Amino acid sequence: MAGYRLLARLGEGGMGSVYLTRTRGNQPAALKVIRREFGQDPDFRDRFEQEVRAARRVQGYHIVPVLDHDTSGELPWLATAFIPGLPLDEALRAGPLPLPAVFRLVGAAAGALGSVHAAGVVHRDLKPSNVLLGPQGPYLIDFGIARAADATQLTRSGGFIGTPQYMSPEHAGGEQVTAAADVFSLGLVAAVAATGRHPYGDGAAITVAARIANTALRPPDLSGYPDALRPLLTRCLAADPGERPAPADLAALCQEASGHGPRDVGGWLPDALATEIARRERAARQLPEPPPAAAPPPPGHAPAQGPGYTPTEVAGPHRAATRTGTAPPPPGGPQAAPATGTGTPPPAATRTGGRALRVVLGAAALVAVAAATWTVARAGGTAAHPPATGPTKGSTPPEHSATPDGDAGYQVVFKDRPFALHSPAAAGTTSVDLDVPRAETQVQLDDSPYEILYEGVSGIGLEFKTPMGRSTGRTARACQEGARADVLPGQVRREELNKGRTIHVGTLLCTRTTDGDLAMMEITGMTPNAESGMPDFTTKVTLWKKA
The missing domain is CATH 1.10.510.10 (Transferase(Phosphotransferase) domain 1)
Known part of the structure; x- marks a missing residue:
């Protein structure tokens, strides 16, 4: 945003979302991005400009000063010192x-x-x-x-x-x-x-x-x-x-x-x-330094991820998840991409259903917190981080054909797909999209495609962006009823996660996804993570769509 690299999401309030960044002098700062409905109102922009200019004059002990602001872009924002x-x-x-x-x-x-x-x-x-x-x-x-x-x-x-x-x-x-x-x-x-x-x-x-x-x-x-x-x-x-x-x-x-x-x-x-x-x-203090922005593509080559966005690699061999790409390898291991006869890789498949790539304004790249990643459990019980791709919207993974679940008029898209959800380290956030399924560790300005956020430094823990309920059975009908009848609070905080009462081994979490599908996440294991103070989860995800 306007040259500030967003390092982590700190929280969300009635006026907007707050992100951790650094000033040009490399000091930590909190950048608040104002909600779109406010930013689209000209009267609000004028008043916001006046009020923030006045607030920048405030100096004193026990005051978090306003350092910078802008009201001219699509999303107004202000930056304050970070406490x-x-x-x-x-x-x-x-x-x-x-x-x-x-x-x-x-x-x-x-x-x-x-x-x-x-x-x-x-x-x-x-x-x-x-x-x-x-x-x-x-x-x-x-x-x-x-x-x-x-x-x-x-x-x-x-x-x-x-x-x-x-x-x-x-x-x-x-x-x-x-x-x-x-x-x-x-x-x-x-x-x-x-x-x-x-x-x-x-x-x-x-x-x-x-x-x-x-x-x-x-x-x-x-x-x-x-x-x-x-x-x-x-x-x-x-x-x-x-x-x-x-x-x-x-x-x-x-x-x-x-x-x-x-x-x-x-x-x-x-x-x-x-x-x-x-x-x-x-x-x-443990947040990683932001990597350098990727070089622009050669002339005539449009960036694969949309204007203004460059995917960022996590430290080490793990890549941050993106919204386009080829399907992940089946449990048997990675497969070679089929030849196209031209010597170039096949074009990336994109998700449909109105969920376009998010364009991150201003900054050339966002920072993925290296330790806050999803891992996909592979055959034999070992875990591997997923590639930066996933199945396209509406496609059927090779291990499960679309079969009817007659008691609710649903078809299985995939069933019992294993995932391991690691708690985010430092000030990290993991954004979970159950429709693919996929998780991203990049800082997001728009939470709309995701059902779950796992948040670190704010102490929020698990935050549900769609109503999340508990099911008493593993069928689509039971999942649908659980999502309606036993709805959890919007947040399950760090201390509650550690107690293991609201969510524990055997819990079946169900929700209507942002794509209108029905998703179930079964908690199969919980392991304490001393670094984050929150548990790591092993899960199995099942997705149904209307027949």
């Missing part, structure tokens, strides 16, 4: 923070808000996922960006831009939002961080937002919160913006309560969280 930290919402899945850590967290965030407001910027989307717990303390991210979306009045699920559960009453009520709204949101973050409970209760996002908007008539019940924290919450959650404390006053209150200043962050987190943050810091 190898743990988002607060992820940290809270292990339970609330100790009260001293909450005061230090809020004090540092309040100091950062002071810097944001001094630059004339209002955050407008302060929530746990926008607070990073880093090696040097907590940091604020994404300040001011949500305003660009608000100004266009674009609606998303629930009808809100931003996060309803962390809005101020004036924001939830559609009134003018000032810097005091950020203080209200920080009070909500403090309450949740200390207890795991939201002051306005549980429920749908719109329901919680309605309660927040009604604060003047019905303030939240704070009786169940720690005595030492209650005065802070009462002031921050005042219905009248003028009664809320200024960030500097809030920071001073937290310093008095904790006995630590905003830069005193040594040993402030529980050991388990500190260990996870250190692991992510190591993982970010």
Whole structure:
């Protein structure tokens, strides 16, 4: 993207996807690519330009600065400094923070808000996922960006831009939002961080937002919160913006309560969280250097992978998977390509069904993380990495003819094809396409062809891009029913994968694929991977299509 090489996918949010890259000075950076529906709106582009320019003026401690941005291309983007930290919402899945850590967290965030407001910027989307717990303390991210979306009045699920559960009453009520709204949101973050409970209760996002908007008539019940924290919450959650404390006053209150200043962050987190943050810091340092871009093809030879894209080889003999090519070898071993009588290899077969090659904008090549690869189990139990090709869409592999599965009106495309899914090392992501089947370790700007992402540094674990359910049988009918009736959450995180309760040996995962087929992945083995902290899987994949 605009000269930045995308090294790894870090995560995804309501505004777009975030990738790890390096600046021209070889410093790590996070590049956020804005969602296409926002980027196609001219009003959003204008506001985004204004807001990011303002955000680039923000400087201060506990601030993740904006380094670069562009609104002129097809997909707007911005680059910030990279903090190898743990988002607060992820940290809270292990339970609330100790009260001293909450005061230090809020004090540092309040100091950062002071810097944001001094630059004339209002955050407008302060929530746990926008607070990073880093090696040097907590940091604020994404300040001011949500305003660009608000100004266009674009609606998303629930009808809100931003996060309803962390809005101020004036924001939830559609009134003018000032810097005091950020203080209200920080009070909500403090309450949740200390207890795991939201002051306005549980429920749908719109329901919680309605309660927040009604604060003047019905303030939240704070009786169940720690005595030492209650005065802070009462002031921050005042219905009248003028009664809320200024960030500097809030920071001073937290310093008095904790006995630590905003830069005193040594040993402030529980050991388990500190260990996870250190692991992510190591993982970010272990990313491979990007290989040099491939030379352009000779005159008269069009690149096989489409304009602007050059496949990247993984270190060693393994190649990154691409979207075109010849079929993989059958279990008996690699076969020689048939002669064409011209001395040139046969043309590459392409997949049909509306799934064209993705064109990666700007960069000449993407980086594949070498250790994060899929392997195909071959006859005799040994594993080999797949070639950069796969069967074409609609073709029938040689080992299985298309046969009917009469109880559901499906035909078998292939059955029990063995795959080994290795957990991604460092900050890697493996993208899984069950229709072929195939996996790619290249960073993807578009997840649309894939059913599964296996993600490393973010701690997400397995992320399902299509609804994934568990089947009780191995027939197409049972798979179809499982995909509908026993649907898993969209993410199965690292810690849950390691426990082996949601997904274990014998689990039959079923989904309707992005090509409209029916796929089953049977988990036949799980092996701990000490490097990634997540298991390696051996699986068998079966694919059906409508008869």
